[in-house]
Amino acid sequence: MTTLVLTLRESLRYRGAIGQWSWLLHRLSGLGVVLFIVLHVVDTSWAVFYPPLYEEAIKTYQSPLFTLGEFALVASVVYHAFNGLRVAFFDYRPQLWRHQGRAAVGVLLLSGLLLTPVFVLMFGHVLDFYNEEAFVLPLEEVIRAQLPFLGGFALAGIAALLLAGLHSLVAGRGSQTALSASSERFWWLYMRISGVLILPLVFGHLGMMHVVQGVFDISAAEHLAVGASEGQVGANATGTAVEFVHDRWSTFIGPLAIWRLYDFALLVLVVIHGFNGLRGVLWDYLHHPLAKRAALYLCLIAALVLLALGGGALVIGIDEAAIDEASRALCEIRQTHGATLEELVELGCEEFGETS
Amino acid sequence: MDIRFRIRRYNPEDEAKARPYWQEYELKEVQPTDRVLELLHRIKWEQDGTLTFRRSCSAGICGSDAMRINGVNRLACKLLIRDVGSSVQVEPILGLPVLKDLVVDMEPFFAHYRRVMPYLVNEEAVPEDGRERLQTPAARSVYDDSTNCILCAACTTACPSFWANGEYYGPAAIVQAHRFLFDDRDRAEEERLAVLGEGDGVWRCRTVFNCTSACPRNIEVTRAIGEVKMAIRKGSPEGVIRPFSHEKH
Numbered sequence: 285m286t287t288l289v290l291t292l293r294e295s296l297r298y299r300g301a302i303g304q305w306s307w308l309l310h311r312l313s314g315l316g317v318v319l320f321i322v323l324h325v326v327d328t329s330w331a332v333f334y335p336p337l338y339e340e341a342i343k344t345y346q347s348p349l350f351t352l353g354e355f356a357l358v359a360s361v362v363y364h365a366f367n368g369l370r371v372a373f374f375d376y377r378p379q380l381w382r383h384q385g386r387a388a389v390g391v392l393l394l395s396g397l398l399l400t401p402v403f404v405l406m407f408g409h410v411l412d413f414y415n416e417e418a419f420v421l422p423l424e425e426v427i428r429a430q431l432p433f434l435g436g437f438a439l440a441g442i443a444a445l446l447l448a449g450l451h452s453l454v455a456g457r458g459s460q461t462a463l464s465a466s467s468e469r470f471w472w473l474y475m476r477i478s479g480v481l482i483l484p485l486v487f488g489h490l491g492m493m494h495v496v497q498g499v500f501d502i503s504a505a506e507h508l509a510v511g512a513s514e515g516q517v518g519a520n521a522t523g524t525a526v527e528f529v530h531d532r533w534s535t536f537i538g539p540l541a542i543w544r545l546y547d548f549a550l551l552v553l554v555v556i557h558g559f560n561g562l563r564g565v566l567w568d569y570l571h572h573p574l575a576k577r578a579a580l581y582l583c584l585i586a587a588l589v590l591l592a593l594g595g596g597a598l599v600i601g602i603d604e605a606a607i608d609e610a611s612r613a614l615c616e617i618r619q620t621h622g623a624t625l626e627e628l629v630e631l632g633c634e635e636f637g638e639t640s
Numbered sequence: 641m642d643i644r645f646r647i648r649r650y651n652p653e654d655e656a657k658a659r660p661y662w663q664e665y666e667l668k669e670v671q672p673t674d675r676v677l678e679l680l681h682r683i684k685w686e687q688d689g690t691l692t693f694r695r696s697c698s699a700g701i702c703g704s705d706a707m708r709i710n711g712v713n714r715l716a717c718k719l720l721i722r723d724v725g726s727s728v729q730v731e732p733i734l735g736l737p738v739l740k741d742l743v744v745d746m747e748p749f750f751a752h753y754r755r756v757m758p759y760l761v762n763e764e765a766v767p768e769d770g771r772e773r774l775q776t777p778a779a780r781s782v783y784d785d786s787t788n789c790i791l792c793a794a795c796t797t798a799c800p801s802f803w804a805n806g807e808y809y810g811p812a813a814i815v816q817a818h819r820f821l822f823d824d825r826d827r828a829e830e831e832r833l834a835v836l837g838e839g840d841g842v843w844r845c846r847t848v849f850n851c852t853s854a855c856p857r858n859i860e861v862t863r864a865i866g867e868v869k870m871a872i873r874k875g876s877p878e879g880v881i882r883p884f885s886h887e888k889h
Contacts, residue, residue, distance in 0.1 A: 291804045294734050298798065299711030303849035307800065371847055378866025379885055384849055462839035469872060472843050568804040568844075 288569045302388040310367050311565055313360035318558040320357050322586065323433060325551065329593035331529045335606045336613030340429060342525035343419075343617060345499050347426045351410055355403065358494055362398055365483050366391045372476040402495055409498025418500075419618065440585050441578075447585075448577035461576040471560055478557045485550045502528045503614070505631075511535065511543055522632070526610035530602035544598050551594045559587040641726060643670045645683060647691065648731040649741050660738070663688075672722035677705055680716060680730070693742040700856060703792030706733050707742050713794040713854040733797035735806060749793050752809040756817035756835060761828035778883035779824045785886040786819040786864050788857040795851035795861050801844045808844040809836075811851035811861045818864040822877050829877055837872045845869070860886070 295308065327341035344350060370387045374380065421429075452459070463471070492510045493499065501507050505523030508514055512531040520527050532543045566579035615633030628636050645665040651657040665683045677695055684691045693716070696702040700718040707716055708731040710724055721728075736744040767773060789812060796802050796810030809817075814836065821832045836842050842865055851861040871877040 287804070291800070294803055295800050297711065298708070298734070298800075298850070300798065300800075300848065300850040301853050303847070304800065307846055307848045374847060375866060375869065378863040378870070379881075381849070381852065381860060381863045381866070384847075384862075465834060465837035465839075465841075468839055468841075468843045469837060472869075473873070568801065571805065571807075 287571070291569065302385050306367055306370070306388045306391065309363060310371070313364040313367075314558070314561050315565065316356065316360045317364060318562050320353070321554060321558055322590065323430070325555070325590045325594040326433070326436075328529070329597040331526045331610075332597035332600050332602055332606065333593075335524075335526045335610035336616075338525055338529075339503070339610050339613045339617060342499070342502050343421045344426045344429045346413070346418075346503070347421050347423065349423060349426055350499075354494060354499060355406065358402060358406065358490055359395070359399055361486055361490060362402075363391070363395045365479075365486065366394050368476075368479045369483070372479060375476065405495050406498065409494075409500055413498065413500040419621070419623075421621075440582055440589070443585055444578045444582035445574075447581040448574050451577050451581075452574055459573065461573045461580070471564075475557060475560065478553045482550070482553050482557060485546065486554065488546075489550060522607055522611045522614075524607060524610040524614055526602060527607045530607060533598070533601055544601075548595065548598050551598070552591065555587050555590045555594070559583040562586075641670050641672065641721075643667045643679065643721065644727045645679065646727070646729045647683075647741070649691075650732075650738055651690070651692075651740055653740075670721055672720065674721045675717055676709060676714075676719045676721065676724065676728060676730070677716035679721070679728070692740045701790060703790035706792040706794040706797070706856075707731065708733055708797075713798045715792060715794065715856040718856050733793060735797045735799075735803045736793070744797075746793065748806055749796060749810070749812070750791075752796075752813040753791065753816060756809060756813045757828060757832060758813075758816045758820065760820060760823065760826055761831075762825055763827065773825045775823075775825055781884045781886060782824075782881045783819050783822040783886075785859055786815045786822075788859050789815050789819070790857060791816075792856060794854045794856055795859075798850040798854035799845075800848055800850065801846055805840070805844065807840045809841055811845075811865060814842060814845075814865050814868055815859060815861055818868055821868065821871060822881060829871075833872050833875070833877075836868055842869050842872065 295304070298304065327338060327345075330337035330341060345354075367388075370384070370391050374384050374387070493502075497507075497510045501510075502525045503523055504520065506519045506521070507523075507528075508519045509517075509528045509531040513535045516536060517531040517534050520531060533541060533547075535541070535543060560583070563580060563583040566583070567576055570576050570579055611632075615628065615631065615636040618631060618633065619628065619636045623631070623633075628634065643666075645667065647663050647665065648660055649657060649663045650660040665687055667679055667682060670679065677698055680691070680693055680695075684693075693705065693707070695705040695717065698705075698717045700715055703715070705716040706713055708714075709716065709719060710729050713733055716730075730742065732738045732742045732744050736746065736748060738744050762773065791812060793812060795815070796812045799808075799811055802808050802810045817832055817836055820826050821829060821836075826832075845862070845865045847862055847866070849862050851865075852859075852863070855861050867880050870880045874880065
């Protein structure tokens with residue numbers, strides 16, 4: 285652990301040029317995005333597997349804490365994307381290295397340039413939401429809703445340690461934990477190629493979900509989900525987040541469920557890119573074979589769980605029953621947070637008004 | 641002019657000094673053209689004989705006095721006071737075990753160096769005239785830059801990947817590998833590429849570029865590492881570098 289502390293402290297103390305700060309920012313933004321991906325994929329899969337939870341998740345996403353996180357997320361993705369392009373470019377043109385410092389400044393400027401209008405538009409959505417009578421979950425509840433994730437992380441960590449211990453027992457003491465030269469080369473290439481493929485997909489996704497419309501519009505009644513076809517699915521009648529997802533996933537171009545395919549491509553590319561990146565970062569700082577193995581298993585478990593949950597949700601899809609269930613859950617959330625009878629009626633929750 | 645020195649001290653043989661600490665020294669009548677190494681000598685000779693550091697040729701060739709000066713790795717013998725200002729902070733280079741004050745154990749560094757086979761491998765019969773294996777100027781130019789390395793470790797100990805993981809060969813060893821990998825008289829390219837492509841090899845480089853700016857010989861270090869990566873991807877060093885493209889203008 286001393287090496288970790290030493291390394292982190294000296295990474296800040298060494299007066300390297302801008303490349304050092306780009307490297308640090310690239311890591312931090314990457315780690316931030318990986319953390320969000322876990323929440324996002326697991327939460328979104330509830331739209332299929334447990335609709336009430338998805339409604340609650342979207343309410344937490346609409347709280348001020350997550351709004352702050354949303355701005356940080358968009359900034360992280362934009363910086364990580366542009367800086368990743370810079371890294372990949374100089375990997376393929378090492379002889380042009382003299383321009384890398386200027387390119388690093390360029391990445392910062394370009395990120396700022398793109399983020400300025402994006403943040404203005406995103407802030408517009410925030411203002412719109414709070415100008416109307418906004419329903420916001422209290423902070424304690426938002427935090428409490430994230431606690432199961434801590435449990436999940438702990439569980440995955442324990443499973444990873446057990447698997448690593450078992451692996452070490454079988455492989456014997458002193459066995460090496462290293463990828464073969466050809467896997468090292470493959471993953472190095474994968475990070476660059478997937479990065480380039482992810483860039484347009486993730487910009488499109490963020491553009492639709494955070495800029496063209498806000499996170500607040502996911503649960504806006506009578507709102508046509510972004511990218512959904514008015515003719516095929518119509519507006520979000522129930523104002524549930526589940527119907528929002530259903531409307532997007534049920535939009536076809538010809539025989540293709542276009543957003544399902546889009547989300548599937550993004551899911552696979554990003555999850556593998558993210559968790560291989562996490563493995564790389566962890567392996568830099570962990571040296572004990574058991575710790576390295578545990579880190580590898582942790583990344584593997586996390587990636588598989590996300591691919592299974594996210595992929596499963598995309599394949600199974602959302603039916604009418606799920607939307608009904610979500611609709612009732614939404615009423616329940618509002619009822620427990622003291623909505624008046626009038627408000628409940630307006631939300632289409634008459635039955636809940638009668639019982640309260 | 642007066643100069644204030646702040647030096648990282650450590651002496652495992654003395655219980656009171658066995659934890660690294662900072663010590664300050666004042667020097668008077670310093671010329672702007674004095675080198676940092678001369679001033680370290682003045683401190684040692686005039687003020688504190690216990691101050692310990694390495695130096696040999698004092699002329700930027702032997703590579704023994706790399707240290708972290710005002711936050712960056714430099715050779716103390718090549719750095720003029722006018723280029724560092726009136727307060728100078730000196731620390732040992734980072735990532736190698738400190739033995740005493742500014743002296744580090746270079747053995748792990750040289751172990752990585754030996755690992756990349758830093759010598760020409762060619763088992764073919766000597767040319768008919770019994771003299772030398774000839775090489776065209778174009779073929780020689782391809783690895784000209786990496787012949788300049790003096791193994792001072794300034795690059796390797798400026799690298800965040802090396803700080804985090806001492807098993808990483810580090811920039812200097814890869815530059816040395818580059819020097820032989822791209823030499824068209826060498827016949828060990830397969831072996832070299834295999835060693836460099838291992839988990840602790842070139843892929844640990846995250847193109848931070850600290851090594852390039854730390855090199856006192858102005859070697860294009862990160863570029864050399866990048867060229868080795870390209871050679872590994874192609875399976876051969878051939879055609880990776882255009883002749884004469886390393887010449888400095």
